[in-house]
Amino acid sequence: MKSFFSQSNVITGLFLALSAFTLSCSGGKILLYPVDGSHWVNMKVLIEELHSRGHSITVIRPKSSWYITEKSPLYTSITIQDNVNDFENFFEDYLSKAMEIERGEGSGLAFLKLQYDLFSMLSTAHEIACKMVSIILEDKMLVKKLQDEQYDLMLTDPAIAGGVFLAHYLKLPLVLNVRWITSGEGHFAIAPSPMSYIPLPGSGHTDKMGFAQRVKNVLFKTFTFLQNRFVVGPHYDILIDKYLDYKTDIVGLIQAADIWLMRADFVFEFPRPTMPNIVYMGGFRCKPSKPLPADLEAFAQSSGEHGFIIMSLGTLVKSLPADMANAIAAAFARLPQKVIWRHLGDRPSNVGNNTLIVDWMPQNDLLGHSKIKAFVAHGGTNGVQEAIFHGVPVLGVPLFFDQFDNLIRVQGKGAGKILKLSELNAEAFEQALRESLNDGSYKRNMQTLSTLHRDQPMRPLDTAIFWIEHVIRHKGATHLRSEFYKMPWYSYHSVDVFLVLFIVAAVCMLSTIAVIRYVCYKICCRRKSKSE
Missing domain, CATH: 3.40.50.2000 (Glycogen Phosphorylase B;)
Structure with missing residues (x-):
């Protein structure tokens, strides 16, 4: 049976x-x-x-x-x-x-x-x-x-x-x-x-x-x-x-x-x-990561126990001002982690031995790698959602449009940190990165978001x-x-309904007052006639 x-x-x-x-x-x-x-x-x-x-x-x-x-x-x-x-x-x-x-x-x-x-x-x-x-x-x-x-x-x-x-x-x-x-x-x-x-x-x-x-x-x-x-x-x-x-x-x-x-x-x-x-x-559009190209895999594995960071500011950003790029490079050079940085501008003069600069990177595959530690991103929707999918904390450097709002949501959920352009120098960038790497709450909160995102019926x-x-x-x-x-705006917001109810209430109130005044007037008239 x-x-x-x-x-x-x-x-x-x-x-x-x-x-x-x-x-x-x-x-x-x-x-x-x-x-x-x-x-x-x-x-x-x-x-x-x-x-x-x-x-x-x-x-x-x-x-x-x-x-x-x-x-x-x-x-x-x-x-x-x-x-x-x-x-x-x-x-x-x-x-x-x-x-x-x-x-x-x-x-x-x-x-x-x-x-x-x-x-x-x-x-x-x-x-x-x-x-x-x-x-x-x-x-x-x-x-x-x-x-x-x-x-x-x-x-x-x-x-x-x-x-x-x-x-x-x-x-x-x-x-x-x-x-x-x-x-x-x-x-x-x-x-x-x-x-x-x-x-x-x-x-x-x-x-x-x-x-x-x-x-x-x-x-x-x-x-x-x-x-x-x-x-x-x-x-x-x-x-x-x-x-x-x-x-x-x-x-x-x-x-x-x-x-x-x-x-x-x-x-x-x-x-x-x-x-x-x-x-x-x-x-x-998020999906499990695929194996990295051999050169990137070798670089990632060479990071040892410290792991690696990736940085990308999206497809529209061709370059950063030279002083800003130098500040970022200097901060990266002082970290124990390896860094893969998508940067299309002039190569900063102070790039550290731990930093690999590339024209393009398989972002999703890197975010899904076992040695990834953090993602420095501009806050585009695609990148943020890939970071959530793979559970990688974000250090956000918003540039324009919806990026700041996207990063506000990540920061509000304790899964990332925002560094504004007005605050960006070598010291501030390094401090923000170290906080993202060393404060375990960012990683835990992002992994919680990842678990919630993946827990769906389809x-x-x-x-x-x-x-x-x-x-x-x-x-x-x-x-x-x-x-x-x-619907016209006044119907959608029930302005016409409230207006009619107000008129009805006003008419009832005024009618009541008029009746009361009339009754009072009659009573006064009777008293006056009796007294005469």
């Missing part, structure tokens, strides 16, 4: 596995509208997995793309002629100026000029994106081809929202690979976000804020609203007025997405309200693919999507 039940369980398990395989492998047709740069690195992970499961993928790409190749075994491409400025040079110039201001070498006027340049760049990026959509929609043959293909869904990154608009124009179910949208961090557009304990990006706050911090948080919210309303939104308004037959704005189109694949999770994020169509896939990547296929199977996910975005 026991044998019978064992065989029955095996057959049932095989049947369920085959059913799941059949569900996931009925290949769908996916139209993909990506964002270039590091966003493409994330999107490509999804593309590889979707392709391996039999889905057909078409990628719309600009001719000037940095990383999105025209020919690929993973997808077919539609290349759109565009006219794009050299944003890579912009980022280099912006970083250089931001470093000067952070280190106290720039004036207040220089800071304002830098902010103006950033807004101008954002405006230009969205303007170019909207022009690219216009080029697509003005090409009637291309539009007909896109319509005739009968795609099952649009997968896009809404940081630049051309794909969002095109999905609505083509009336396709919409799945977002998202953390950032045109108006900032994605949660703030779709989920309730009380300003009292949910910090705005850029504020530098955790979820524990005093009064002054809450005031700053509200001001940052106002600033974000104005940025979207006057810097970004007008470019999309032109598209909406020209090509859609209903009135909305770009945030409303983003809010109407079926599924939000959020590149974060609550190991990383502070606890906050969410929505049923937000699917958390933080760390979806891999984050499998979860993401499941929900993409769910949208394909059911032609959308309207059962999970709230339609609050169709």
Whole structure:
């Protein structure tokens, strides 16, 4: 009897596995509208997995793309002629100026000029994106081809929202690979976000804020609203007025997405309200480490009991100011650990014998090595999530954009430390590194985060693919999507309800006062007539 039940369980398990395989492998047709740069690195992970499961993928790409190749075994491409400025040079110039201001070498006027340049760049990026959509929609043959293909869904990154608009124009179910949208961090557009304990990006706050911090948080919210309303939104308004037959704005189109694949999770994020169509896939691109190339493995093994440190400041950072690079090199040289440093600038004159400078490193594989001790990082989302996955404490040197906020979350959970550019010199850098290496709480807390991150019923990547296929199977996910975005602001915040209740209460109160005064008046009149 026991044998019978064992065989029955095996057959049932095989049947369920085959059913799941059949569900996931009925290949769908996916139209993909990506964002270039590091966003493409994330999107490509999804593309590889979707392709391996039999889905057909078409990628719309600009001719000037940095990383999105025209020919690929993973997808077919539609290349759109565009006219794009050299944003890579912009980022280099912006970083250089931001470093000067952070280190106290720039004036207040220089800071304002830098902010103006950033807004101008954002405006230009969205303007170019909207022009690219216009080029697509003005090409009637291309539009007909896109319509005739009968795609099952649009997968896009809404940081630049051309794909969002095109999905609505083509009336396709919409799945977002998202953390950032045109108006900032994605949660703030779709989920309730009380300003009292949910910090705005850029504020530098955790979820524990005093009064002054809450005031700053509200001001940052106002600033974000104005940025979207006057810097970004007008470019999309032109598209909406020209090509859609209903009135909305770009945030409303983003809010109407079926599924939000959020590149974060609550190991990383502070606890906050969410929505049923937000699917958390933080760390979806993380994977176990592979063996290192022979030269790197030999260098790592030569570190002995002290182990090694790695340092990388991301793909956009080509070099650091010479004095800063020399300070970092001097601090590394005084450590007993070996160091692998991705540095593309001029080689510092004081590099120690323990330091290996490289143009590129297999970051994930190094973070998963048994002798890794710490990660010096700029705080990009990908690097932070890889550090969490492998349980490696972080010394963060944030440079721009969301990096400081990412590192605030790591530091707030006791798994890393932040060193601002304004504080960076050889002594401060060495002290911060030694604290990260010698204080065991950083390692323990990061390993706790790693354990929590890995303790999930499904891999984050499998979860993401499941929900993409769910949208394909059911032609959308309207059962999970709230339609609050169709409500006017005064209805969403119940201003009209409170106004009516106030009027009713005021009428009742005034009526009661009037009746009381009338009764009092009558009583007084009777007394007066009796006395006469």
